Structure formats: structure tokens, C-alpha cells
Amino acid sequence: MKIDLSGKTALVTASTAGIGHAIARGLAGAGAHVVINGRSQASVDKALDALARQLPTARFTGIPADLSDPAQTQALVDALPAIDILVNNAGIFGLVDFFQTDDAQWDHYWQTNVLSGVRLSRALLPGMVERGWGRVVFISSESARNIPADMIHYGVSKTAQLALSRGLAKRVAGSGVTVNAVLPGPTLSDGFATMMAEEVKRTGKSLEALGKEFVMAHRASSVIQRMASVDEVANLVVYVCSPQASATSGAALRVDGGVIDDIV
Template sequence: MKIDLSGKTAIVTGSTSGIGQAIARGLAAAGAAVVVNGRGKERVEAAAAAVAKAAGSADVRGVAADVATAEGCDALVAAVPQADILVNNAGIFEPKDFFAISDDDWRRFFEVNVLSGVRLSRAYLKGMLARNWGRVVFVSSESALNIPAEMIHYGTSKTAQLAVARGLAKLTSGTAVTVNAILPGPTRSEGVEEFLAAMAAGSGQSVDEAAASFVREHRPTSLLQRFTSVDEVANMAVYVCSREASATNGAALRVEGGIIDSIG
């Protein structure tokens, strides 16, 4: 299968590093014009240059905008009024005891993880429907179905993403527009590497040993028995964005190594 996204414009939020940057690289390599997004201008420009170099594509640009805010979403839409592909990847996570999670923490997680995708889907989905082609992808998490006790606020926000994605998919009925979610498991992105490094420092382990310990202790049902790579997650996202994925709509697609113990 050769995925060709020539002539399509793709926005990937939170794509200066990690899963988002890997998705941006994959979409650019498939021929899409890619918009890299993050909060800081210098970091966004550097990431866009890195994506273009890795993908061998000159059609990559960066737009600095904080999509955790309504103003930031408006700024992104003003800079890129139309898109064929929207990957709602911007997100945060934070292990925290439930009793220490404040109301402000809950609001912050919903602003970043949920409302960013809601606002941008509201801005771009209507145009996709009018043109009768488009892809919206929410980067959720296996934590949406397997709520982690150590970060309930994160898991809840990821569950909300699945509800939004399924509801939006119903608006595309009978069209060539699709809305899906992907569910990565523990993935060795830059942010997770920092988390693992802190774990390793506290336990006297190497980072690789800390990663293996985390999977054994916190995700014991994993069939993969390791963290996924950002590229493994990106491969699924790029496929879902492709023309070839035309019959996949309203789905929550797992790329989590079999952590979720279910055949459904």
C-alpha cells in the first residue's frame, strides 16, 4: 500500500516533539502540506525545519499558537483558514494523587486535552463536509478505557475525546469525511523520557530498566511488554488520515500493545 496525500493540507497540533512530530513527519513523507504547531515560535520553526528535512519535503510550515486557549485556536485558524486533515494531538499528562488534583488542574486538562480539539474541529470540519473530503483524528490514549489510578484527570479527559470523536463522526454520515480516535499506550516520547529518567534516578535503575518496571507494575496486561515508539503510533495515524482508510469512521483504534484486555 502506498499512501499518497499529495494536494492535502494537514494540521498537527502539539507537533514540536513526540508523537505529534512523528505524525507530522509521516504525513509530510506521504506528500501532504503539513502545518507544525506549538506554543513557542522558535521551537515551532525548528520543528518544522526538522520535519521538512526528515520527510524530504519543502511544504512544511510552522504556526505558533497555544491551542489550549480559544485565542490560540483562533490564531491558528486565522493563519491556516482551511485544512483537509486535522490531527488533534496537543495534550498533557501528569501523574498526581487524586486527592491532590485541584479544580484548576481538572480545568487545565480539559482545556488542553479536550477543548483544543473541540474548537479546531468546529473550525475545520464544516469546510471538510462542504468539500466532501476530510480527516479528523483525535490522539487519545488507552487510558481512556483503562483509567489510571495515578492520573484520573488525564484518563477522564481522554475518555471525553472518544465521546467527542464518535459524536462528530455521526455528523459525517454519507460523506467522504471521517472522524476517528487512536489510542496509544505508554509511548517513549520526549515527555515520557523525562518521566522515566526521574523514575530511574529515584530507584537507581537505568532508564530502560525503569521503562520495563513501569510496564510490569502499571500495565501488566500489555502483550507487547514494552513501550511503543512514536513512529509506531504515527504509522496508525497516517493510515487513518489516508484515502485508503475511507471505510474507517467513528472508530477508536488501538495502538497500545494489547494492554486493554478485551476482544471488542
């Protein structure tokens, strides 16, 4: 199977590092013009430099915006070319006990993880429908179905993305535009690397070894019994964005290593 996205333009939010960066690289590798987004100009410029080295013939544009802010989101929309592929990857997470999570934190997670995707989909979906082709992907999480007791606020926001993606798929039914959610599990992202930096120094273990230990301790139902790489997650997203995935819409697609212990 050869995925060819030549002539398509994609926006990948929060794509300066981690899973988002890998998705941007994968889409560009398939021929798409990719708009990189991050919260600061410095992070966007750093990502663009890295991508230019990795894919010197690919086409990238960078637009900074904090998507928890409606005004900055609108400024991003105003600066965009016509978008064929929208990957709603922007999101935050953190361990906070339910009884210590105040309204301001709930609102911050809702604005970032849910309403950023609402606003961008509202702005960009009509153009896709008019052109008769488009792809929208929400990067959710296995935590959407396996709500973590130590970050309920995060799990709730990720579950909301599943409802949003399913509802939007039904709203644009028959238009040639698909809307799906992808659910990563434990992933060897830049965020995990930062979190484990001191442990790597202390133990001398590799990040992959520590990732495996984390999975077996905290996600023992994992079938692959290790963390996924960001490229493994990106591979599924690139497929979902491809012409070959035209019969997949309204789906919650897992790339969680089998952490969610069911058969559907």
C-alpha cells in the same frame, strides 16, 4: 499499500516533539503539506529545522499557539490554509491525586485535552464537508478506557475524546469525512525520555530497557511487553488519515500494545 496524500494539507497540533512530531513526519512522508504547531515560536522553529533535515523535499508550515487559550486557537484558525486532515494531538498529563486536583487543574486539562479539539473541529470540519473529503483524528489514550487511579482527571479527559470523536463521526455521516480516535499506550516519547533521564544516568540502562520495566510493573497486561515507539503510533494515524481508510469512521483504534485486556 502505498499511501499518497499529495495535494492534502494537514494540521497536527502539538507536533514539535513526541508522537505529534512523528505523525507530522509520517504525513509529510506520504506527500501532505503539514502545518506544525507548538506553544512557542522557538519550539516550532526547532521542529521545522529538524523536519527539513529529515525530509528536505517535504512542505511544512509552522504556526505557534497555546491551544488551551481560545483566543490563540482562533488566531491559529485564522492563519491556516484550507485543512483536509486535522490531528488533535494537543494534550497534557500529570500524576495528581483526585483529592488534590482542584477546579483550576480540572479546567486546565479540559481546555487543553478536550476543548482544543472541539474548537478546531468546529472551525475546520465544515470546510471538509463542503469539499467532500476530510480526516479528523483525536489522539486519545488507553487511559480513556483504563482510567488510572493516580490521574483520574487525565483519564476523564481522554474518555471525553472518545465520545466527541464518535459523535462528530455521526454528525458528518455520509459526507466523505471520517472522524476517529487513536488510543496509544505506553510510548517511548520525548516526555518519557525526559522523565527517565536521571534514571538512565543512574543505572546505565537504555531508555528502551527502562520502558520495558515500566510496562511490566505498571501495565503488566501488555501483550507486546514493551513500550511502543512514536513511529509505531504514527503509522496507525497516517493510515487512518489515508484514502484507504475511507470505511473506518467513528472508531476507537488501539495502538496500546494490548494493554487493554478485552477482545473488542
